Amino acid sequence: MKIAVSGKGGVGKTTLSSLLARYWARNGYRVLAVDADPDANLGSALGIETAGIVPVAKMEDLITERTGLRPGTVGGFFKMNPKVDDLPEALGREKDGVRLLIMGTVKKGGGGCICPESVLLKALVSHLVLYEKDLVIMDMEAGIEHLGRGTAQGVNRLLIVVEPGRRSIETAAKVRELTKDIGLHKVAAVGSKVRNSEEEAFLHRSLDGIPLIGILPFSEEIARADLESRPPSLDDPQIHKAIAEIAAALESEAS
Amino acid sequence: MKIAVSGKGGVGKTTLSSLLARYWARNGYRVLAVDADPDANLGSALGIETAGIVPVAKMEDLITERTGLRPGTVGGFFKMNPKVDDLPEALGREKDGVRLLIMGTVKKGGGGCICPESVLLKALVSHLVLYEKDLVIMDMEAGIEHLGRGTAQGVNRLLIVVEPGRRSIETAAKVRELTKDIGLHKVAAVGSKVRNSEEEAFLHRSLDGIPLIGILPFSEEIARADLESRPPSLDDPQIHKAIAEIAAALESEAS
Numbered sequence: 001m002k003i004a005v006s007g008k009g010g011v012g013k014t015t016l017s018s019l020l021a022r023y024w025a026r027n028g029y030r031v032l033a034v035d036a037d038p039d040a041n042l043g044s045a046l047g048i049e050t051a052g053i054v055p056v057a058k059m060e061d062l063i064t065e066r067t068g069l070r071p072g073t074v075g076g077f078f079k080m081n082p083k084v085d086d087l088p089e090a091l092g093r094e095k096d097g098v099r100l101l102i103m104g105t106v107k108k109g110g111g112g113c114i115c116p117e118s119v120l121l122k123a124l125v126s127h128l129v130l131y132e133k134d135l136v137i138m139d140m141e142a143g144i145e146h147l148g149r150g151t152a153q154g155v156n157r158l159l160i161v162v163e164p165g166r167r168s169i170e171t172a173a174k175v176r177e178l179t180k181d182i183g184l185h186k187v188a189a190v191g192s193k194v195r196n197s198e199e200e201a202f203l204h205r206s207l208d209g210i211p212l213i214g215i216l217p218f219s220e221e222i223a224r225a226d227l228e229s230r231p232p233s234l235d236d237p238q239i240h241k242a243i244a245e246i247a248a249a250l251e252s253e254a255s
Numbered sequence: 256m257k258i259a260v261s262g263k264g265g266v267g268k269t270t271l272s273s274l275l276a277r278y279w280a281r282n283g284y285r286v287l288a289v290d291a292d293p294d295a296n297l298g299s300a301l302g303i304e305t306a307g308i309v310p311v312a313k314m315e316d317l318i319t320e321r322t323g324l325r326p327g328t329v330g331g332f333f334k335m336n337p338k339v340d341d342l343p344e345a346l347g348r349e350k351d352g353v354r355l356l357i358m359g360t361v362k363k364g365g366g367g368c369i370c371p372e373s374v375l376l377k378a379l380v381s382h383l384v385l386y387e388k389d390l391v392i393m394d395m396e397a398g399i400e401h402l403g404r405g406t407a408q409g410v411n412r413l414l415i416v417v418e419p420g421r422r423s424i425e426t427a428a429k430v431r432e433l434t435k436d437i438g439l440h441k442v443a444a445v446g447s448k449v450r451n452s453e454e455e456a457f458l459h460r461s462l463d464g465i466p467l468i469g470i471l472p473f474s475e476e477i478a479r480a481d482l483e484s485r486p487p488s489l490d491d492p493q494i495h496k497a498i499a500e501i502a503a504a505l506e507s508e509a510s
Contacts, residue, residue, distance in 0.1 A: 166481055
């Protein structure tokens with residue numbers, strides 16, 4: 001299963017991605033967690049030190065050589081059977097069964113956009129062949145531009161994180177529309193920061209056909225963890241229950 | 256004064272931008288509010304219907320003709336005295352003294368990035384000549400990629416919105432670093448969703464030299480307004496006081 005996690009800025013994409021990654025790793029999966037947000041912070045949510053990790057963006061020669069992607073072309077030409085499975089090991093950093101891969105960030109103001117980085121990452125994720133108990137989770141950039149780039153084109157399901165508020169629902173609707181263009185049809189929503197049953201009902205009512213497969217409630221532990229710069233505890237009963245339910249829903253219809 | 260409002264996703268950039276725009280318009284300013292986020296929602300925060308507004312992205316011929324920007328070039332050649340002051344009138348929609356301009360959004364999944372749109376918007380904002388009591392407020396895309404593109408290069412001050420949490424502070428530090436590369440030196444922070452004096456002290460302690468010029472406290476009215484799809488009330492005493500203080504701080508050192 002290759003999952004991309006999308007949604008409006010600040011709804012909790014990184015928190016959900018990191019908790020799912022750690023939950024599955026605890027349950028015997030080999031998890032590749034990909035930070036596809038140039039304003040990257042999946043590392044701190046996972047408790048993985050990112051200094052020294054070579055970002056995908058810096059490995060252009062290696063990835064283009066392996067995938068047959070010609071540098072400077074968007075889309076480009078792909079080899080049918082490239083050897084890319086060892087690349088995450090070469091590029092990422094592993095902790096407790098989760099290997100973190102970083103797309104790359106904005107190095108200089110006025111230096112340009114991150115389109116080339118997105119193309120490399122898309123090529124890499126598309127070509128990864130997964131074995132049983134292998135999982136890829138990509139934490140996407142806030143908003144919808146990554147869908148213009150098709151960065152998530154290599155995944156087979158998209159989670160949209162929504163919070164009880166009109167604007168995150170509006171973003172979810174736009175995300176769903178745009179995924180159709182890139183041929184990504186398995187789309188589901190997860191509610192975040194939900195404080196009561198009224199807010200949960202609001203999400204059910206507003207999602208307009210996007211299936212809501214789980215709820216990560218508002219959590220003092222998650223808020224405290226952010227203030228203290230540490231990953232939230234998976235042993236917090238409320239968090240553990242929510243993540244186990246979301247994971248089970250995803251596994252039950254895994255392709 | 257031309258202001259760009261930046262910060263991590265979900266911290267409250269659009270809310271702050273819209274409240275400042277409406278506050279200044281009430282006080283006799285002519286305000287141009289620019290939605291520079293492809294996941295756009297400044298219109299709903301201002302209570303301005305966006306259907307039918309021609310996005311800047313669609314006016315390429317007009318803007319390149321006026322600014323001398325050659326299509327297809329990044330950076331390009333600019334005329335010294337272009338006539339662009341009437342463009343916001345032609346393109347935007349006005350309500351209660353605030354005119355809304357929209358950069359443009361992602362029209363198709365896999366359709367590409369929004370770099371060309373960013374270049375057009377930068378050209379337009381750079382060339383606008385402001386008279387006394389004219390103001391431009393740009394609501395930027397979440398995160399830091401817009402700084403790679405230099406979309407905010409035409410403004411003369413940058414506000415970074417931060418909430419009490421380590422990750423929005425990390426984004427603020429990255430934003431500040433990248434602004435140096437695009438020659439934008441007037442940078443200040445505004446705290447958002449602050450619930451108590453402990454959280455305010457956290458911001459003061461964490462901002463590492465970025466001046467904190469105001470605080471927009473956590474507000475039930477703002478949360479309710481989002482759920483109800485309406486602009487928050489400027490007459491809410493807590494909101495009004497906070498926005499008046501932030502506006503005064505900006506005016507007192509206006510260039």
